[in-house]
Amino acid sequence: MISARPIVRRALLPIVGIALAVAAWEATVLGYQLPAIVLPSPKAVVAALRELLVTRAFWRDVGVSLYEFVAGYLLGALGGIAVGVLMGEWRVFRMMATPVVESLRFIVPFAWIPLTILWFGTAFTGKILLVAYAVFFVMVVSTTRAIAQVEPTLSRVGTMLGMGRWRLAWQVHLRAAAPTIASAARAAAAIGWIAVVAAEYVGASAGLGLMITNAASSLATPVVIAGMIVIGAIGAGVSALIGWLSRARLDYR
Amino acid sequence: MTAIRDADGPATRAAAEHAAPAAIRAHGGELVIDHVFHDYLAGGRRTDVLNDVSFRIPASSVACVVGPSGCGKSTLLGLAAGLLRPSKGALYWDGAPVKMGPTSHLGMAFQQPGLFPWMTVRQNVAIGLRTRGHSRRDAQATADRFLDTVGLADFKDAYPSHLSGGMAQRVGIARALALKPRLLLLDEPFAAVDAFTRLKLQQEFKTLLRLDRPTVLFVTHDVPEAIAIGDIIVVMTQRPATVQRIIPVSRGERDRASPAYARKLAETLECLGVTSDMGGE
Numbered sequence: 044m045i046s047a048r049p050i051v052r053r054a055l056l057p058i059v060g061i062a063l064a065v066a067a068w069e070a071t072v073l074g075y076q077l078p079a080i081v082l083p084s085p086k087a088v089v090a091a092l093r094e095l096l097v098t099r100a101f102w103r104d105v106g107v108s109l110y111e112f113v114a115g116y117l118l119g120a121l122g123g124i125a126v127g128v129l130m131g132e133w134r135v136f137r138m139m140a141t142p143v144v145e146s147l148r149f150i151v152p153f154a155w156i157p158l159t160i161l162w163f164g165t166a167f168t169g170k171i172l173l174v175a176y177a178v179f180f181v182m183v184v185s186t187t188r189a190i191a192q193v194e195p196t197l198s199r200v201g202t203m204l205g206m207g208r209w210r211l212a213w214q215v216h217l218r219a220a221a222p223t224i225a226s227a228a229r230a231a232a233a234i235g236w237i238a239v240v241a242a243e244y245v246g247a248s249a250g251l252g253l254m255i256t257n258a259a260s261s262l263a264t265p266v267v268i269a270g271m272i273v274i275g276a277i278g279a280g281v282s283a284l285i286g287w288l289s290r291a292r293l294d295y296r
Numbered sequence: 297m298t299a300i301r302d303a304d305g306p307a308t309r310a311a312a313e314h315a316a317p318a319a320i321r322a323h324g325g326e327l328v329i330d331h332v333f334h335d336y337l338a339g340g341r342r343t344d345v346l347n348d349v350s351f352r353i354p355a356s357s358v359a360c361v362v363g364p365s366g367c368g369k370s371t372l373l374g375l376a377a378g379l380l381r382p383s384k385g386a387l388y389w390d391g392a393p394v395k396m397g398p399t400s401h402l403g404m405a406f407q408q409p410g411l412f413p414w415m416t417v418r419q420n421v422a423i424g425l426r427t428r429g430h431s432r433r434d435a436q437a438t439a440d441r442f443l444d445t446v447g448l449a450d451f452k453d454a455y456p457s458h459l460s461g462g463m464a465q466r467v468g469i470a471r472a473l474a475l476k477p478r479l480l481l482l483d484e485p486f487a488a489v490d491a492f493t494r495l496k497l498q499q500e501f502k503t504l505l506r507l508d509r510p511t512v513l514f515v516t517h518d519v520p521e522a523i524a525i526g527d528i529i530v531v532m533t534q535r536p537a538t539v540q541r542i543i544p545v546s547r548g549e550r551d552r553a554s555p556a557y558a559r560k561l562a563e564t565l566e567c568l569g570v571t572s573d574m575g576g577e
Contacts, residue, residue, distance in 0.1 A: 196410035199379050202397065203404045204424035204475070214423075218414055295414045295455050 115174025127186025325355030
């Protein structure tokens with residue numbers, strides 16, 4: 044009993060939460076007598092989802108969105124960490140880069156969508172760069188901050204042991220900052236995934252965002268919502284994967 | 297200035313030996329601290345920490361620095377390690393000015409042990425040897441040996457977060473000793489260790505010193521410890537600190553049962569402003 048309760052809670056309470064949300068949804072549809080075009084019932088959405096999951100086009104859209112996301116995310120995250128480390132370690136570079144970073148990071152990625160369409164059309168490149176942009180600034184700012192917060196004694200120890208500047212940066216500062224950087228990477232993944240879908244809404248030749256806008260223009264509302272659920276599920280999955288990776292690789296206890 | 301004045305006194309030959317002369321004639325393995333000043337800026341206010349500190353530690357000698365807390369003893373170590381720059385004056389090691397940045401001759405144990413939390417205890421001790429070019433096998437074997445010495449053989453694979461403060465400090469000592477440094481700098485290394493372990497470590501420490509014979513700068517606030525370990529005791533004043541007196545310690549004075557030890561203890565404590573009738577530890 045004593046040991047069973049936490050397990051029951053952990054398994055049961057999330058299900059209860061989802062059930063309550065679905066019940067509220069169902070109640071809204073029934074209570075207001077909403078037609079399926081405005082807000083379909085959960086049952087209709089599940090049916091649409093089941094149909095989607097067996098079509099080849101759907102998986103191609105998922106593949107395109109994921110590809111754009113992964114490529115852009117890696118580009119932005121690795122670039123952001125590299126620039127963040129340079130800013131954390133090298134004062135001259137920090138002083139040059141800070142004004143650029145500070146002025147660009149408040150321009151939301153979505154403000155760039157018209158320009159990326161102008162420059163790259165509906166091809167992958169524009170979306171990849173947009174994700175990279177969204178992720179890059181989150182990573183630059185949090186990496187710089189994480190490195191600044193490394194316990195100064197650790198730097199002194201490294202120097203005493205004979206580490207030069209860049210060895211200290213790589214072996215001590217970056218490693219000590221890694222858990223903080225990893226949690227920023229997880230937050231950045233959410234932002235990057237949102238950026239992919241948003242860019243596809245506006246202009247794309249394939250992808251989940253395009254699938255949803257197409258469904259919306261043919262008034263297939265259950266498909267729209269099914270697509271939204273897929274987007275949410277993939278986002279949560281990506282975030283959980285990054286969380287699991289960082290715990291497995293970086294935790295020490 | 298005090299150190300220089302001591303050098304002029306005819307009766308204090310031992311002290312003269314340890315005071316920095318006006319012209320620097322430092323020898324191999326000798327640490328010379330020559331008219332060193334240090335201050336820092338905090339919140340727009342300049343605070344003087346060291347105010348004309350001079351003394352020298354001959355090769356293979358142990359100098360114990362004692363003084364009121366906050367008088368800049370740790371600053372002195374930072375300067376000797378090349379982690380801080382003096383605002384005036386100079387430090388010399390092996391006859392050359394102490395350079396800032398990474399070194400290969402020194403080992404240092406910090407007051408905050410500063411262990412890398414992502415490494416096991418063994419890796420923490422071995423990393424310095426790896427950095428200085430030893431093979432992995434060699435580094436690990438040496439690390440194991442020094443962990444045995446400080447009594448942590450059973451904790452080699454533990455992570456620092458699992459250690460008590462005293463244990464972490466002992467890992468810090470093992471890490472410094474494992475480097476086989478020619479200059480050993482220790483900042484209250486036994487402060488977080490219980491009294492019994494402390495006595496044992498002091499003894500082990502002296503045995504280790506006899507093996508490699510490094511030059512040692514040892515900061516402590518424990519006068520009996522300073523007498524037990526030091527060849528000279530450098531008594532510092534309140535901040536801004538200068539050298540109040542340099543007290544040589546001879547072999548006979550280390551025997552805790554002897555009247556010579558009691559006299560040395562009283563003499564040192566009196567320098568620190570503690571009258572001898574209160575004496576004791």
